[in-house]
Amino acid sequence: MSATLLDQALTRLDDAAQHLKLDPDVLEKLKYPRETTKTRLLIRMDDGSRKSFMAWRCRYDDTRGPTKGGIRFHPDATVDEVETLAFWMTFKCAVMNLPYGGGKGAVQVDPRKLSKAELERLSRAYMQAFSGIIGPDRDIPAPDVYTNAMIMGWMADEYASIVGRVSPAVITGKPIALGGSLGRDDATARGGFYLLRHLENELGVGPGSRVAIQGFGNAGSHMARLLAEIGYRIVAVSDSRHGVHSAAGIPFDRLIEAKRDAGLASLVGSDGVGALVPGDIVGVDCDVLVPAALENLIHADNAASVKAKVIVELANGPITPAADDLLSARGVTVLPDILANAGGVTVSYFEWVQNRQGYYWTVAEIHERLKASMEAEGRAILERASERKITMRSAAYVHALGRLAEAIEAHGTQQFFTS
Ligand SMILES: NC(=O)c1ccc[n+]([C@@H]2O[C@H](COP(=O)([O-])OP(=O)(O)OC[C@H]3O[C@@H](n4cnc5c(N)ncnc54)[C@H](O)[C@@H]3O)[C@@H](O)[C@H]2O)c1
Numbered sequence: 001m002s003a004t005l006l007d008q009a010l011t012r013l014d015d016a017a018q019h020l021k022l023d024p025d026v027l028e029k030l031k032y033p034r035e036t037t038k039t040r041l042l043i044r045m046d047d048g049s050r051k052s053f054m055a056w057r058c059r060y061d062d063t064r065g066p067t068k069g070g071i072r073f074h075p076d077a078t079v080d081e082v083e084t085l086a087f088w089m090t091f092k093c094a095v096m097n098l099p100y101g102g103g104k105g106a107v108q109v110d111p112r113k114l115s116k117a118e119l120e121r122l123s124r125a126y127m128q129a130f131s132g133i134i135g136p137d138r139d140i141p142a143p144d145v146y147t148n149a150m151i152m153g154w155m156a157d158e159y160a161s162i163v164g165r166v167s168p169a170v171i172t173g174k175p176i177a178l179g180g181s182l183g184r185d186d187a188t189a190r191g192g193f194y195l196l197r198h199l200e201n202e203l204g205v206g207p208g209s210r211v212a213i214q215g216f217g218n219a220g221s222h223m224a225r226l227l228a229e230i231g232y233r234i235v236a237v238s239d240s241r242h243g244v245h246s247a248a249g250i251p252f253d254r255l256i257e258a259k260r261d262a263g264l265a266s267l268v269g270s271d272g273v274g275a276l277v278p279g280d281i282v283g284v285d286c287d288v289l290v291p292a293a294l295e296n297l298i299h300a301d302n303a304a305s306v307k308a309k310v311i312v313e314l315a316n317g318p319i320t321p322a323a324d325d326l327l328s329a330r331g332v333t334v335l336p337d338i339l340a341n342a343g344g345v346t347v348s349y350f351e352w353v354q355n356r357q358g359y360y361w362t363v364a365e366i367h368e369r370l371k372a373s374m375e376a377e378g379r380a381i382l383e384r385a386s387e388r389k390i391t392m393r394s395a396a397y398v399h400a401l402g403r404l405a406e407a408i409e410a411h412g413t414q415q416f417f418t419s
Pocket of ligand 1: 145146214215220240276293294345
C-alpha cells in the first residue's frame with residue numbers, strides 16, 4: 001500500500017525529532033490527529049432536488065491554543081488531505097509562535113459547479129454541522145482553496161444565529177465590513193514576499209530575477225503583483241486550466257486582466273507569450289519557483305527538471321519528501337510552506353485579536369507586524385539551518401517542534417512522573 005499524505009508528512013516530524021532531546025510523550029501526542037469529524041452536508045439545489053456533499057473538520061493538536069486552519073472546497077478533498085493540512089497547521093502556528101494549535105476542514109465539492117445561492121447554502125450547512133466543534137476559543141476556521149471572504153462572512157453569520165450573539169472571532173478572513181482585518185486579503189503572499197526579500201542576499205536573488213508561479217488565485221496572484229512591483233520578472237504562470245510563459249516577462253496587469261476576463265490562455269500569441277502545459281511549470285527556466293496551488297507538484301519523477309535556485313512554497317505540501325532530498329542534493333533552497341505561507345495565519349491571528357479587543361489596526365500596522373514576525377522567524381530558521389547544516393525545512397520543523405515540545409512537556413514528562 002502506498003504511503004498516505006499524512007504518513008509522508010509525519011516523516012518530517014521524525015526527522016526533526018532526531019535533532020532535539022524529546023520526552024517520548026511529545027511524539028506520542030503529535031503523531032495522530034486529536035479528532036476528526038466527518039459528516040454529509042445535505043442542501044437544497046436550485047432545481048428543487050437535494051444533494052449531499054462529504055465534509056470534514058480535523059483538530060490535529062490544541063496544546064498551544066485553539067485549533068486554527070482553513071476550509072477547502074475541492075472535488076478531490078479527502079480525509080487524509082484534511083488531517084495532513086491540520087498537521088501542517090499545527091507546525092505552522094508553532095513556527096510563528098502564534099497561540100494556536102492546528103486544524104483544517106474541507107467539503108468534497110467543485111464550487112464552480114454551484115450557483116451563488118447553492119454556495120451560500122453549502123457554506124451555512126458547513127457551519128450548522130460543525131458549530132459544536134468550532135468556536136473562538138476552540139477551533140477557528142479561515143479561507144483556503146476555493147473559499148473566500150464572502151463564504152467566511154456567511155459562516156460567521158450562521159454561527160451568530162446558532163449561538164445567539166455576534167461572535168466575529170469565530171472565523172477569520174471575513175469581509176472588512178464584517179470584522180475582517182485590513183491586509184488579510186494578500187497576507188499569505190505578502191508574508192512569503194517579506195521572507196524572500198529579507199533573505200535575498202543569502203539566496204542570491206532580487207529585483208530582475210525571473211519568477212514562475214503555479215496557481216493564480218489568492219496566494220499566487222498577490223505574489224505576482226508584489227514581486228512585479230519591485231522589478232522581478234514574471235516569466236510563467238499557470239492555473240488549473242492553462243499555462244503561459246514568456247522569457248521577457250509578462251506584465252502583471254495583463255495577467256490579472258486575462259485571468260478575470262477570458263482566461264490566461266487568451267494571452268497566448270501576443271507579445272511573445274507562449275502556451276505552457278500547466279504541469280510543465282516545474283521545469284520552466286527561472287530563478288524563483290512559487291508553487292501556489294495544491295500538494296505534490298514536485299515529486300521524485302520531475303524534481304530533476306527544476307531549474308530554479310529558490311522555491312517559495314506558498315502552497316501547502318507542494319514538494320514530496322523524496323523530491324526534497326533530490327532538490328537539496330542539487331543545492332536548490334526551499335523556503336518551506338510552514339514558514340513561507342504563514343503570513344495568512346499570522347494576519348488571521350491579528351484579525352482574531354482585533355475582533356476580541358474590538359479595536360482595529362491600520363493596514364500599515366498590520367504590514368509592520370507581519371514583516372517583523374516573518375523576518376524574525378525566518379532569520380532564526382536560517383541560522384538554525386546553517387548551524388546544523390540542515391535544510392530550511394528541517395530547521396523550520398525543529399524550530400516548531402521545540403515550541404510544541406515545551407508546551408507538551410509543561411504538563412509533566414515521563415521522568416517527572418517516575419522520579
Ligand atoms: N489563502 C490563504 O490564506 C492560504 C494560506 C496558506 C496557504 N495557502 C495555500 O495556498 C495554496 C493556494 O491557496 P489559495 O488560497 O490561493 O487558493 P485559491 O482558490 O485562491 O487559488 C488556487 C489556484 O490554484 C489553481 N490550481 C488548482 N489546481 C491547479 C493545477 N493542477 N495546476 C495549476 N494551478 C492549479 C487554481 O486555478 C487557482 O488559480 C493552497 O495550497 C493553500 O492551502 C493559502
